[in-house]
Amino acid sequence: xxxxxxxxxxxxxxxxxxxxxxxxxxxxxxxxxxxxxxxxxxxxxxxxxxxxxxxxxxxxxxxxxxxxxxxxxxxxxxxxxxxxxxxxxxxxxxxxxxxxxxxxxxxxxxxxxxxxxxxxxxxxxxxxxxxxxxxxxxxxxxxxxxxxxxxxx
Amino acid sequence: xxxxxxxxxxxxxxxxxxxxxxxxxxxxxxxxxxxxxxxxxxxxxxxxxxxxxxxxxxxxxxxxxxxxxxxxxxxxxxxxxxxxxxxxxxxxxxxxxxxxxxxxxxxxxxxxxxxxxxxxxxxxxxxxxxxxxxxxxxxxxxxxxxxxxxxxxxxxxxxxxxxxxxxxxxxxxxxxxxxxxxxxxxxxxxxxxxxxxxxxxxxxxxxxxxxxxxxxxxxxxxxxxxxxxxxxxxxxxxxxxxxxxxxxxxxxxxxxxxxxxxxxxxxxxxxxxxxxxxxxxxxxxxxxxxxxxxxxxxxxxxxxxxxxxxxxxxxxxxxxxxxxxxxxxxxxxxxxxxxxxxxxxxxxxxxxxxxxxxxxxxxxxxxxxxxxxxxxxxxxxxxxxxxxxxxxxxxxxxxxxxxxxxxxxxxxxxxxxxxxxxxxxxxxxxxxxxxxxxxxxxxxxxxxxxxxxxxxxxxxxxxxxxxxxxxxxxxxxxxxxxxxxxxxxxxxxxxxxxxxxxxxxxxxxxxxxxxxx
Numbered sequence: 001x002x003x004x005x006x007x008x009x010x011x012x013x014x015x016x017x018x019x020x021x022x023x024x025x026x027x028x029x030x031x032x033x034x035x036x037x038x039x040x041x042x043x044x045x046x047x048x049x050x051x052x053x054x055x056x057x058x059x060x061x062x063x064x065x066x067x068x069x070x071x072x073x074x075x076x077x078x079x080x081x082x083x084x085x086x087x088x089x090x091x092x093x094x095x096x097x098x099x100x101x102x103x104x105x106x107x108x109x110x111x112x113x114x115x116x117x118x119x120x121x122x123x124x125x126x127x128x129x130x131x132x133x134x135x136x137x138x139x140x141x142x143x144x145x146x147x148x149x150x151x152x153x
Numbered sequence: 154x155x156x157x158x159x160x161x162x163x164x165x166x167x168x169x170x171x172x173x174x175x176x177x178x179x180x181x182x183x184x185x186x187x188x189x190x191x192x193x194x195x196x197x198x199x200x201x202x203x204x205x206x207x208x209x210x211x212x213x214x215x216x217x218x219x220x221x222x223x224x225x226x227x228x229x230x231x232x233x234x235x236x237x238x239x240x241x242x243x244x245x246x247x248x249x250x251x252x253x254x255x256x257x258x259x260x261x262x263x264x265x266x267x268x269x270x271x272x273x274x275x276x277x278x279x280x281x282x283x284x285x286x287x288x289x290x291x292x293x294x295x296x297x298x299x300x301x302x303x304x305x306x307x308x309x310x311x312x313x314x315x316x317x318x319x320x321x322x323x324x325x326x327x328x329x330x331x332x333x334x335x336x337x338x339x340x341x342x343x344x345x346x347x348x349x350x351x352x353x354x355x356x357x358x359x360x361x362x363x364x365x366x367x368x369x370x371x372x373x374x375x376x377x378x379x380x381x382x383x384x385x386x387x388x389x390x391x392x393x394x395x396x397x398x399x400x401x402x403x404x405x406x407x408x409x410x411x412x413x414x415x416x417x418x419x420x421x422x423x424x425x426x427x428x429x430x431x432x433x434x435x436x437x438x439x440x441x442x443x444x445x446x447x448x449x450x451x452x453x454x455x456x457x458x459x460x461x462x463x464x465x466x467x468x469x470x471x472x473x474x475x476x477x478x479x480x481x482x483x484x485x486x487x488x489x490x491x492x493x494x495x496x497x498x499x500x501x502x503x504x505x506x507x508x509x510x511x512x513x514x515x516x517x518x519x520x521x522x523x524x525x526x527x528x529x530x531x532x533x534x535x536x537x538x539x540x541x542x543x544x545x546x547x548x549x550x551x552x553x554x555x556x557x558x559x560x561x562x563x564x565x566x567x568x569x570x571x572x573x574x575x576x577x578x579x580x581x582x583x584x585x586x587x588x589x590x591x592x593x594x595x596x597x598x599x600x601x602x603x604x605x606x607x608x609x610x611x612x613x614x615x616x617x618x619x620x621x622x623x624x625x626x627x628x629x630x631x632x633x634x635x636x637x638x639x640x641x642x643x644x645x646x647x648x649x650x651x652x653x654x655x656x657x658x659x660x661x662x663x664x665x666x667x668x669x670x
Contacts, residue, residue, distance in 0.1 A: 020447065021409070023429030028376075028410055049429070062431040062588075063412035065376050077377075081338030082528055085578070086491035086566045087519070119415060119532075119582065121377050122341040123165045124564070125200035125489060125496025134379045138168030 001035035001070060008033060009041045013048045023049060023059055027066055035070035072107040072114035074152040077131045081120040089128035092140055093117075099145050113152045155188040156233055159207040159214065161263065163196035163348050164380040165341065170221055171204040177225035178206070185229060195349015197245055197263035198498030201519075207245065208234050216242040250495055250514065255476065257484050258461045259342075259500045262349040268387055270395060273352040279397075281463030285360045293364040294320055297462060299470035301482025306332055306418070306455030307530060307559035307635075309481075309548040312462075315452060318442035319365040322450040327367035329358050330427065330446060330453040333374040333381070334411050334418040337531025339490035339562030343456040345498060347374065347381035350460075351388035355398065355406060357459035360466060361452050362404040370404065371446070372456075373423050375411045382410055415532075415586035419634045420453045422588060433588045434634040455560065457486060478504035481547040491528075491564035492518045508542030511565055522567035526575070526651065530559025532582050533639035535646035536575060556642060572651035576621075577605040579643035583628075583636060594637025597628045601644070611659035618648065618655060 002008060012029045016022040026045055030037045037060050046053045060066045078093045097115060100108055107114040123129035126138030132151060137144070160166075160175040175191050182189035199205060205218035210233070217228060217240045228234040236243070245251055245263075256262075265272035273279070285293040298313025319327060331354065335343040346354060358370045374382050386408050392398040398406050414432045417423045421435035424446050445451025461483065465473045473483045481503035487510060489496045494516035511517070511524050518524050526536045535556030537544065544550055551558045566575075583598035601624050608617045625641035632638040648655055 021427050021429040024409065024412060024426065028412070058431055059429065062433075063414050065411075065413035079338075081582075082532060082575070082578070083339045083491040083562075083564045085575075086564055086570070118377060118413075119586070120336055120338045120340075121164075122335060122344040123168050124339045124341055124491065124562070125493065126165045126168055126203070127491065129168060131377070136164045136168035136380070138165060 002033055004034060004038045004040060006040070006044070009038070009044055013044060017048065023051070023056070024063075027060060027063075031066060036067035039068070071116075072111050074113045074133055076113060076115045076148065076152075077118040077121070078115060079119070079121050079123070079127065079129045080117045081124075083120070083124035084127040084129055087127045089140075092128050092142065095142055096145055096148065099149065155190040157190050157192050157209040159192050159194050159209075161196045161204060162193035162267070162380075162384075163203075163263075163345060164378070165200055166196050166203040166205070167380070169203050169219070173222040174204045174206060174220050174225060177222040178229075181225050181229045185232070187229070187232065192266050194265060195262045195267050196345060196498075197251065198259065198345060199245070199248065199250055199495070200497045201495050202242060205242070205245070210236075213244060216245045216248070218242055250497065250499070253514065254500050255484050255502055256500050257464045257473070258353075258457060258486060259345070259350075259498060260464070261353065262345055265350065267349050267351055267384055268391060270352065270391055270397075273350075277467065278352055278463075279356060281466035282356050282360050282363070284466045285363055290320065290364045290366065293360060293466065296466055296470045297364070300465040300473040301477070301480070302458060302461060302465060302473070303481070303548065304455055305457035305461070305485070305560065306420075307557055309558075312454060312458050315442055315454070316361065316365055318440070319367070319450045319452045322443055324450050326369070326447075326449050327365055328446045328449055328451040329361045329365070329367045329370035329459075330424065330451055331358055331370065331372040331456050331459055332418065332420060332423055332453060333372050333378075333456045334423060335378075335456070335560065336375060336415040336418045337533075337560050337562050339528065339531060339564035340488050340560045341490075342486040342488055342498060342561060344378050344381050346456060346460050347378070347385045351385050352392065353460045353463060354385070354456060355388060355392050357462045358406060359398070359402065359404050360462050361454070361459060365450075365452055367452065368403055368405065370406045371427055372406065372408045373411060373417070373427055374408055375417075376413055382408060414588075415582075416588045416634075416636050419636065422634070424451065424453065431588070433590045434636075436633060457560070476502035478502075478545060478547050479549055481549070485546065485558070485561050487546065488560075488562045489515045489565070490562060492520055492524075492567050493563075493565045494519045503545070503547050505546050506542060507537055507544045507546065507563075508539075510546065510563055511542065515563075515565060518565055518567045520567050520569075522569065524565050525568040526566045526570055526572060526647075528564045528566070528575075528643065529562070530557040531562050532579060533557070533635060533642055534559050534562070535642040536572065536650060537646070538650040541650070555646065557639065572647040572654035573605070573609050573657070576644045576647040576655075577602060577609065579640055579647075580605055583640040587636060591631070591633040591637060593628045593631035594633070594640075597624055597637065598640065600624065601628075601640075605644075608655060608657060611657040614655065614657055621648070
């Protein structure tokens with residue numbers, strides 16, 4: 001992930017100028033570039049879209065996806081919704097958290113992994129399911145925990 | 154000529170190793186010098202068999218599944234895989250799960266290369282749009298109305314009437330918005346179409362645009378679906394290149410990505426989000442059909458509704474309306490999920506009973522234990538006990554039992570489920586996802602979760618259950634949208650149909666009692 005750069009942030013904003021409802025696309029691109037929505041970006045976004053900083057902050061904080069600080073190098077999203085609950089997903093999720101010594105939303109001290117809850121990945125007939133760095137995983141068992149550990153180094 | 158081998162690229166197939174299988178097939182073919190063309194398709198929706206590969210033998214596709222990368226060398230031990238291999242499942246169309254279906258919306262899914270316009274046309278694509286253009290906008294709206302198609306997102310509002318309202322509203326600009334914010338647990342039909350037959354959605358939206366006079370469409374896809382977003386965006390570029398979208402076609406289409414808010418599946422909240430705002434629900438009226446996106450008349454439909462329109466136009470409204478029961482016409486893609494032995498997509502005419510779906514089609518549970526509860530229609534849908542397994546899958550039949558069919562998700566639980574925990578989860582989920590605009594939902598969900606915790610701990614169970622019942626009344630009648638308004642369905646159905654799970658003892662008191670005795 002890139003470090004904060006005013007020039008890069010303004011580039012992102014410029015790419016979306018004139019689009020209808022540009023705020024969410026801009027925030028997604030900011031997060032893709034910097035790993036989070038950096039606080040210094042907010043005034044620039046607000047100015048470009050003729051919004052107040054409070055309005056932009058209100059949008060950033062409303063959506064679960066937008067981070068105000070970067071996550072770990074790998075992000076594991078574990079599904080906690082009903083379909084995965086029905087196949088013991090909660091028990092498996094607890095084992096995964098225990099393995100890495102994490103609470104929900106936490107990041108390992110070495111910064112290699114963040115584990116987050118998600119509510120449905122649309123893999124509901126292949127549960128328990130997860131997504132590791134955007135890649136889908138299904139039919140997880142306790143044996144999958146080793147695979148995840150290997151994957152995140 | 155190279156033998157074609159079809160391997161799904163659907164996220165649920167990739168989640169269980171389809172990419173590795175595709176790579177292993179390519180490696181093995183290279184090693185043996187076999188002429189093989191690997192074609193990536195969507196999924197047939199038989200998820201217990203994924204990765205389900207299909208080998209074209211003499212013009213017939215023969216299935217093998219579930220295949221792992223490790224199975225591949227064995228499959229090719231004598232050259233091309235043979236029907237005698239233990240993983241062979243025969244022709245997919247002959248598998249009872251698929252054979253019993255009536256596939257209209259999902260006719261192509263899992264069969265074609267989703268990003269091949271040639272495949273799409275060869276399998277009947279664009280016939281609906283061509284028909285619409287030949288009969289004109291008014292007759293197109295009329296056909297959708299006559300088909301009896303109702304909103305597949307769950308509300309069940311007649312699609313044709315929605316379209317007519319937008320068509321009849323004069324404006325300089327109108328929009329078509331596809332709700333692909335498929336957040337209900339147990340549902341994946343939208344995802345499968347976007348990943349497996351994206352041109353179908355493009356065609357459906359182009360028909361909608363033509364019918365109501367809209368020139369711009371948005372597909373709002375949830376961020377949890379990165380595969381669907383990639384395929385959909387690619388399909389749009391391909392369609393633009395062919396002039397099927399863009400200036401020539403007088404219709405532009407764009408994918409917009411959500412940001413992890415369940416409530417954005419509610420139509421007015423979705424529109425706010427598309428406008429770049431917090432996804433907070435709008436009060437209705439005005440209806441989106443009058444004042445929708447950016448204040449302009451907007452058709453906002455569920456993805457499955459839009460994806461069903463091409464077939465209605467191509468094959469006739471009567472053909473579609475002939476299927477189903479009562480006021481639920483046509484087919485519904487039922488999504489069997491959770492602890493189902495045969496989980497997958499089952500498109501069928503309305504009217505199957507819940508028991509047929511769970512036991513006959515789903516084969517019971519994958520754990521082999523008895524199915525005890527079935528949640529239908531996502532996190533806001535009711536839990537059904539076995540004694541209601543005779544309920545037919547139909548909008549009205551489910552509504553009559555204080556439930557809903559929603560987007561068609563059917564999540565099966567075996568007899569190890571604790572329904573008090575499920576009721577608590579429904580309230581907790583509402584608290585996590587509430588947009589915060591109305592008090593019953595914002596506060597009620599939090600208080601409800603706390604009260605359910607007390608019940609689970611065995612504290613003043615009877616009084617707290619009365620409190621939950623009262624709170625659910627407030628949520629049901631006082632909330633602005635379905636999130637707060639329908640959360641009582643899972644909660645109250647759990648309490649009503651599974652009272653034994655709420656009959657908790659206070660552990661501290663029972664301990665004292667035991668000591669005294």
